[in-house]
Amino acid sequence: MKPAIEAQDLTKTFGAVRALTGGRLSVARGEIHALLGANGCGKSTLSKIIAGTHAPSSGLLSIDGQPVSFASPRAAEEAGVALFYQELSLIPQLSVEANIFLGREPRTATGAIDRKLMRQKTLALIARFGAAIGPGLRPEARVSELQPGERQIVEILKVYAKEPRIVIMDEATAALDSRQVAVFFDFLREKRAEGLSTVFISHRLAEVFALCDRITVMRNGETVAQMPVAETTQEEVVRMMVGDIHRPQKRQRTAPLSAPLFELDNATGDRFHNVSLRLAPGEILGLGGLQGQGQSALLRGLFGISPLRGGTLRLNGSPCRLRRPAHAMAQGMGYVSGDRVSDSVLQGRSIYENLLAALVMRERKLWLSPRVLAPRLTAEAASLKTKYARLSDSINTLSGGNQQKVFIARWLATQPRLLLLDDPTKGIDLGAKADLFALIRELADQGVGIILYASEEAELLDNCDRIAVFNGGAVVTELSGATLDSFHLTRAAFGET
Numbered sequence: 001m002k003p004a005i006e007a008q009d010l011t012k013t014f015g016a017v018r019a020l021t022g023g024r025l026s027v028a029r030g031e032i033h034a035l036l037g038a039n040g041c042g043k044s045t046l047s048k049i050i051a052g053t054h055a056p057s058s059g060l061l062s063i064d065g066q067p068v069s070f071a072s073p074r075a076a077e078e079a080g081v082a083l084f085y086q087e088l089s090l091i092p093q094l095s096v097e098a099n100i101f102l103g104r105e106p107r108t109a110t111g112a113i114d115r116k117l118m119r120q121k122t123l124a125l126i127a128r129f130g131a132a133i134g135p136g137l138r139p140e141a142r143v144s145e146l147q148p149g150e151r152q153i154v155e156i157l158k159v160y161a162k163e164p165r166i167v168i169m170d171e172a173t174a175a176l177d178s179r180q181v182a183v184f185f186d187f188l189r190e191k192r193a194e195g196l197s198t199v200f201i202s203h204r205l206a207e208v209f210a211l212c213d214r215i216t217v218m219r220n221g222e223t224v225a226q227m228p229v230a231e232t233t234q235e236e237v238v239r240m241m242v243g244d245i246h247r248p249q250k251r252q253r254t255a256p257l258s259a260p261l262f263e264l265d266n267a268t269g270d271r272f273h274n275v276s277l278r279l280a281p282g283e284i285l286g287l288g289g290l291q292g293q294g295q296s297a298l299l300r301g302l303f304g305i306s307p308l309r310g311g312t313l314r315l316n317g318s319p320c321r322l323r324r325p326a327h328a329m330a331q332g333m334g335y336v337s338g339d340r341v342s343d344s345v346l347q348g349r350s351i352y353e354n355l356l357a358a359l360v361m362r363e364r365k366l367w368l369s370p371r372v373l374a375p376r377l378t379a380e381a382a383s384l385k386t387k388y389a390r391l392s393d394s395i396n397t398l399s400g401g402n403q404q405k406v407f408i409a410r411w412l413a414t415q416p417r418l419l420l421l422d423d424p425t426k427g428i429d430l431g432a433k434a435d436l437f438a439l440i441r442e443l444a445d446q447g448v449g450i451i452l453y454a455s456e457e458a459e460l461l462d463n464c465d466r467i468a469v470f471n472g473g474a475v476v477t478e479l480s481g482a483t484l485d486s487f488h489l490t491r492a493a494f495g496e497t
């Protein structure tokens with residue numbers, strides 16, 4: 001029998017970015033096939049080519065033995081391929097059934113929407129999830145009224161309403177609870193028995209081993225292996241995802257470890273739960289794991305941007321509740337995000353004003369003497385090798401890397417004791433990255449506590465003393481010493497401890 005999907009040597013470039021250099025995938029009819037790899041290895045790009053969202057730069061794709069080149073997702077759907085989108089595509093104001101059948105509503109002989117048939121079909125789809133969904137998930141309910149897990153189920157049902165023969169499930173279980181996951185897996189097994197093929201992308205290895213028949217592993221834009229689940233182990237799969245193991249050079253710590261500066265117990269918030277962490281002055285604690293597992297949300301919670309809903313925080317042994325960034329700043333905390341445009345830039349303002357922002361907020365004064373401050377701020381900016389002509393120039397004249405140096409220097413002016421860094425080097429060049437990390441290590445040596453989330457694992461491994469690894473909003477393990485390497489980091493990121 002011809003494979004349902006046969007992808008050979010697919011490549012895709014976006015401008016200068018080579019997202020996919022050698023994508024290969026062979027999926028049989030009636031198979032659940034896992035597609036695994038670390039963040040950015042090219043899984044989504046390969047999936048989107050198969051589902052008609054992207055056209056490949058080169059390579060061959062066949063569906064059911066027929067070479068295809070889809071001009072659009074609609075063309076792929078007509079060939080029986082449907083993709084589950086990680087980014088929720090539902091319209092909150094519309095009902096469940098209107099969302100599920102949007103643009104493909106069943107019609108009567110006169111061309112009107114056949115509401116009775118649409119209702120019946122929706123009820124039949126919902127019934128497949130049976131007891132795992134609450135009474136809220138009804139055909140006429142508005143999507144805005146549903147729980148996150150129920151919304152994700154509607155997104156899944158929308159895929160199956162297209163009556164596909166090939167389905168790509170990209171992180172489809174992220175918002176489901178364990179009961180919903182169990183029912184969903186039974187549903188996928190039933191579909192497999194009906195001859196449907198599923199490509200299953202997940203950040204939980206245990207799920208993959210419980211559900212899938214074969215595994216394809218990708219690394220750095222390439223397919224590196226394919227094998228039956230029964231002939232491999234989780235350990236072997238992690239080794240294939242990681243490739244050469246990256247072991248960091250040991251950071252030479254000069255600040256002695258003392259009593260904890262920061263003690264967090266059972267913190268719960270929007271995208272994380274029961275997180276407990278410790279940090280001594282002078283320590284760099286990394287937050288690791290795949291993207292979007294609660295790391296950034298925790299940092300925003302700690303800084304009072306979206307306050308913690310539960311748990312306790314102590315700074316230097318004293319309990320504190322940080323409900324606003326002003327509270328966090330009063331406690332000597334600073335926060336720098338890699339999302340410069342929405343979190344940091346005072347648009348159109350001078351470099352001087354941008355440097356001054358944190359100090360003004362902390363001192364609660366609208367005017368601070370430029371004569372006194374300008375030399376100090378100039379020194380902070382210089383310590384980071386920030387390249388600019390005059391402090392009075394607009395911040396918008398600087399490159400992303402130099403802007404980011406200004407935003408770190410902004411906090412240095414407040415002499416923080418704890419710095420929260422949320423993927424601070426996003427989108428900046430290698431030279432600026434090296435300058436930033438040299439400074440971060442220097443600050444730690446002076447006794448500042450640092451909590452760093454970085455989407456690039458090498459940045460974490462090379463700079464952190466310990467790494468708390470997140471999966472699904474919880475810390476699954478903490479790495480230090482001999483376990484501080486890319487193998488243990490990837491293994492924990494996929495839920496294996």
Ligand SMILES: Nc1ncnc2c1ncn2[C@@H]1O[C@H](COP(=O)(O)OP(=O)(O)OP(=O)(O)O)[C@@H](O)[C@H]1O
Pocket residue numbers: 014017018019020037038039040041042043044045046291
């Ligand atoms: N539209 C785009 N423009 C530019 N670069 C892109 C685009 N889409 C993806 N990339 C880049 O291509 C690489 C592969 O990305 P892709 O999303 O396929 O990886 P992934 O394995 O699915 O990762 P994740 O698990 O994070 O979704 C990454 O470096 C990504 O930044």
